[in-house]
Amino acid sequence: MFAVDYFVMIVCLVGMLGVGVFYGRFMKSSKDMFAAGGQSPWWVAGLSGFMTMFSANTFVVWGGIAYQHGAVAMVINLAYGAAAMAVGFFIAGRWQRMGLVSVSDYMEARFGRAVVQLVTWFKGIVGVFSLGGGIYALSTILCTLVVIPADSPVLWLRDPATGTLAVLPVTLAMGVVVIAYTMQGGLWAVLMTDVLQFIILTAAVCLAVPLAFAHVGGVAALAELPEGFLELTAPDAGYTWAFVLGWVFIHVVVIGGDPPFAQRFTCVPTARDARRSAYLFGALYFVSPVIWLLPPMLYRLVDPAADHERAYILMVREVFPAGLVGVMMAAMFSATGSSVSSVLNVYAGVLTRDLYVGVVRPAAGDREQVLAGRVATVLLGLLMLLGAWIIPKYGVTSYIISLSSLAFAPLLLPLIWGLFSPRLTQRGAVFVILTSLAVGLCYKWLLVPGGALAELPGAGVLAAWPLLAPLAEAAVRHGQFSEILVGNGTPFLLLVLVELLGLWRGSRAAGWERVQSMIGRTADKPVALPSVWPARIVSGALAALALLVGAVAVVVAEGRLTLAVFATILATISVTVFLVSRRLGARSGS
Numbered sequence: 001m002f003a004v005d006y007f008v009m010i011v012c013l014v015g016m017l018g019v020g021v022f023y024g025r026f027m028k029s030s031k032d033m034f035a036a037g038g039q040s041p042w043w044v045a046g047l048s049g050f051m052t053m054f055s056a057n058t059f060v061v062w063g064g065i066a067y068q069h070g071a072v073a074m075v076i077n078l079a080y081g082a083a084a085m086a087v088g089f090f091i092a093g094r095w096q097r098m099g100l101v102s103v104s105d106y107m108e109a110r111f112g113r114a115v116v117q118l119v120t121w122f123k124g125i126v127g128v129f130s131l132g133g134g135i136y137a138l139s140t141i142l143c144t145l146v147v148i149p150a151d152s153p154v155l156w157l158r159d160p161a162t163g164t165l166a167v168l169p170v171t172l173a174m175g176v177v178v179i180a181y182t183m184q185g186g187l188w189a190v191l192m193t194d195v196l197q198f199i200i201l202t203a204a205v206c207l208a209v210p211l212a213f214a215h216v217g218g219v220a221a222l223a224e225l226p227e228g229f230l231e232l233t234a235p236d237a238g239y240t241w242a243f244v245l246g247w248v249f250i251h252v253v254v255i256g257g258d259p260p261f262a263q264r265f266t267c268v269p270t271a272r273d274a275r276r277s278a279y280l281f282g283a284l285y286f287v288s289p290v291i292w293l294l295p296p297m298l299y300r301l302v303d304p305a306a307d308h309e310r311a312y313i314l315m316v317r318e319v320f321p322a323g324l325v326g327v328m329m330a331a332m333f334s335a336t337g338s339s340v341s342s343v344l345n346v347y348a349g350v351l352t353r354d355l356y357v358g359v360v361r362p363a364a365g366d367r368e369q370v371l372a373g374r375v376a377t378v379l380l381g382l383l384m385l386l387g388a389w390i391i392p393k394y395g396v397t398s399y400i401i402s403l404s405s406l407a408f409a410p411l412l413l414p415l416i417w418g419l420f421s422p423r424l425t426q427r428g429a430v431f432v433i434l435t436s437l438a439v440g441l442c443y444k445w446l447l448v449p450g451g452a453l454a455e456l457p458g459a460g461v462l463a464a465w466p467l468l469a470p471l472a473e474a475a476v477r478h479g480q481f482s483e484i485l486v487g488n489g490t491p492f493l494l495l496v497l498v499e500l501l502g503l504w505r506g507s508r509a510a511g512w513e514r515v516q517s518m519i520g521r522t523a524d525k526p527v528a529l530p531s532v533w534p535a536r537i538v539s540g541a542l543a544a545l546a547l548l549v550g551a552v553a554v555v556v557a558e559g560r561l562t563l564a565v566f567a568t569i570l571a572t573i574s575v576t577v578f579l580v581s582r583r584l585g586a587r588s589g590s
Contacts, residue, residue, distance in 0.1 A: 004552055005326030011548060012200070012330035015541060040264075041535075042273035046280030048194035049255070049264040053080055053285075054201075058292060059312040059332060060137040065239075066293040067300055067311035070229030072239045074289045079244055081285030083251035088278030091256040093271035094419045098518045100266045103259040103415075104350045109518060110418045110511040112426040113358075116350075118433060123258075123411050124347040128380045130403060131340045132171075132387025138336045139170040139388075141313045142329060171388045174333060179344065179381035196541050203569050204328045205291055207562065211319035212295040221301055229297070238479030246484030250404055253488075255281070257412035259350070260343050321559020323552035324566060327545075340384065348376040405483035406444060410436030410491045417495050422512040423502025424495070432498060436491040443486045448475050535577050542574035 040048075058077075066073035100106055107116045146165035148158040159166040213219055222230065233240055255261045255278070265274040296311035299318075306314055316328055352373040357364050364372065414429040446462045463472035475482040546567045553563035 004323045004556060005329070008323055008326035008548060008552060009330045009333075012327065012545070015196075015544070040267040042268050042276040043280060044195055045264040045268050045273070046277035047198045047284075049084075049261055049277060049281045050284045051194040051198050052260055052264070053255075053281075059296075060141065060309045062289075062293060063296040063312035064308040065237075067296040067306070067308040069234040069237050069239065070225065070297055071232060071293075072234040072237075073293050073297075075232050075244055076239065076247060077289035077293070078286060079247040080251055080255075081282045082248050083255050084278050084282030084285060086248075086252050087256040087261075088275045088282060091416060091419065092265040092274040092278040095262050095265035096268060096271045096274035098266070098515065100518075103262045103266070104353060106515065107415065109514040110509075111414075111424075111429050112511065115414075115426055115429050115433075118430060119411055119415070120347070120350045122437075124350060124380075125383065126403070126407065127343055128347060128383050129387035130391065131343055131384045132175075132389070133391040134336045134340060135171055135175055135384065136167065136388040136392050137309070138333055139167045139174060141310060141332065142170055143167050144310050144313060145317060145325070145329070168389075172385060174336075175340075175381060175385045175388065177333075179378060195538055199538070199542060199570075199573060200327065200330070200545065201332070202288070202291075203566060203573075204324065205288075205295075207324075207566055207569075208295050208316060208319065208328075209291055211562070212298045212315055215315075215319050216298050216301045221298065224301055225297065226300065229300070238481065240481060243481045243484060246405075246481060246488060249488055250408055250484065253409050253412045253416060254404070257416040258408070259347070321562050322556050323549065323563055324559065327549065327566075344377050344380050344384070347380055348373050351376040351380075401480055402444065402483055405480065406440035406487035407437065409488040410440065413488075413491045414495065417499075418509075418511070418515075421499060421502075422508045423499055425502075425507075425509040426511065428495075428498040428502070432491050432494045435494060436487075439490045440487050443475070444483075447472050448482075535580055539574050539578035542570050542577065546570035546574060 062073045062077060065076070095103075095106075098106055104116050104120060107119060143159070143162075143165040147163060148155070148165055150158075150163070152158065157166055157169055158164070213221070228234070233244070264277055268274050268277060295315040296308075299306065299311045299315040302315065302318065313328075313332075317325060320328060352369055356372045356376070357369060361368065361372075410433055414424065414432050418424050418429065442462070447468065448463070462468045475486075478485075549563055549567040549570065553560045553567060556563070
């Protein structure tokens with residue numbers, strides 16, 4: 001990276017903090033902080049949901065798989081699109097119609113405080129802790145690009161083993177920035193930075209594709225990729241069609257029930273807006289993986305022996321001119337910050353409303369709740385930084401896939417089931433959650449030898465039992481799919497059992513009636529108008545970035561045409577968004 005790259009990256013990050021400061025002016029109540037006042041435009045919510053799924057792990061984990069195994073990485077990511085479309089059709093509108101400030105409000109009304117505490121503490125702690133893996137992945141990418149000479153005055157920032165920037169201080173710095181703007185601006189800051197990140201990142205990634213093809217000799221170079229690289233599955237690596245279908249199911253549960261995603265459906269004015277935001281999310285995931293993952297695939301032709309987790313950024317370094325690498329790094333940081341800030345905001349809201357207000361200070365006013373939310377954000381951020389230190393010891397890729405496969409459905413599927421079924425009670429939900437988590441833990445720890453839990457006492461002990469040995473062998477042979485089958489099949493079958501028992505008894509859960517009354521009260525309220533501020537801020541920020549990139553194009557000696565094209569794209573989008581915002585403002589009178 002050159003000095004101009006550092007300059008551009010710092011300016012972009014300062015701008016992101018500026019968005020948080022600006023929206024801090026509007027944090028007058030807990031609904032403002034955790035639900036954007038119910039005034040988010042549907043396209044803002046959709047882009048934010050899309051970016052919440054996106055992080056540095058997209059480039060590190062899936063980019064690494066694309067470099068190793070080819071087009072199967074695109075297929076796995078297309079599963080997110082299919083899942084989001086299903087959520088839009090079946091689930092998103094139901095979340096909005098309840099008029100919630102947070103998903104924990106639904107859990108308490110539908111299942112009682114016991115389920116709120118169970119899901120919140122397990123999912124919140126594990127989820128926030130897991131965010132550290134994304135921060136670490138991004139820090140590793142950045143450090144790869146920053147070489148520190150042995151005689152540098154900042155030698156304390158140097159990794160003596162590699163001669164590059166040390167990962168730990170960068171991880172801490174990035175974590176602090178994300179915590180700062182989430183704490184200051186609440187959900188509005190999260191939503192707005194998501195939109196800006198999406199536009200900047202998409203423009204940069206789209207530009208990387210033709211430059212990457214030009215670097216390897218054109219589209220004809222695809223024929224030189226390793227055999228099977230363009231196949232849609234990679235059975236030898238465990239990425240079969242069964243795995244892909246299981247991945248779709250997992251992410252219907254995640255996008256439809258995980259608070260950071262469900263929050264995107266509760267912050268818009270109408271149920272129709274909630275559905276449209278999910279459809280936008282899905283449509284983008286039907287297109288974008290092909291664009292993201294072509295550069296690391298093509299880098300296989302440049303260096304077949306590269307570190308697969310750094311393939312994307314190594315290709316970017318090869319083809320981007322000075323200045324644009326800084327924009328790309330800022331965009332990658334922002335993308336990671338998007339997913340991190342979304343989760344921090346959600347669980348800070350849960351801690352504020354359910355612990356501080358619900359237990360410690362029931363009479364807390366709006367200003368006090370906002371302050372408590374900011375303190376909770378800082379505490380959760382510290383937990384995230386602890387994860388950034390511990391998770392890499394076990395492997396980021398394996399950790400993410402195993403956690404998604406075994407833990408998400410047991411925690412979230414009962415919440416979605418409760419949106420549709422009047423028979424699922426608090427006792428039934430707790431039984432399904434605890435039993436499913438126990439089965440997953442026993443599978444990963446006691447049945448399957450090896451893996452992240454291999455060092456614990458008793459690891460793999462059940463594999464030695466004659467009756468269970470064939471099951472253990474099949475689990476190892478089918479790899480990731482066996483984890484998906486256990487993690488998703490167990491809670492689904494248990495929920496079917498609970499549903500059949502409810503039908504036999506002919507009973508209805510009291511929580512079902514409470515939720516129906518919430519929907520009735522919301523239907524009588526006037527519909528909030530979407531805010532026009534998001535479009536105006538996006539337009540101004542893009543214009544500023546276009547000017548910055550244009551100035552860099554004048555200064556640098558090489559790559560001026562590429563930079564000029566990038567600046568023109570940003571300026572065009574800025575003008576378009578500004579014109580749309582004027583039309584929206586004229587309609588709403590703002």
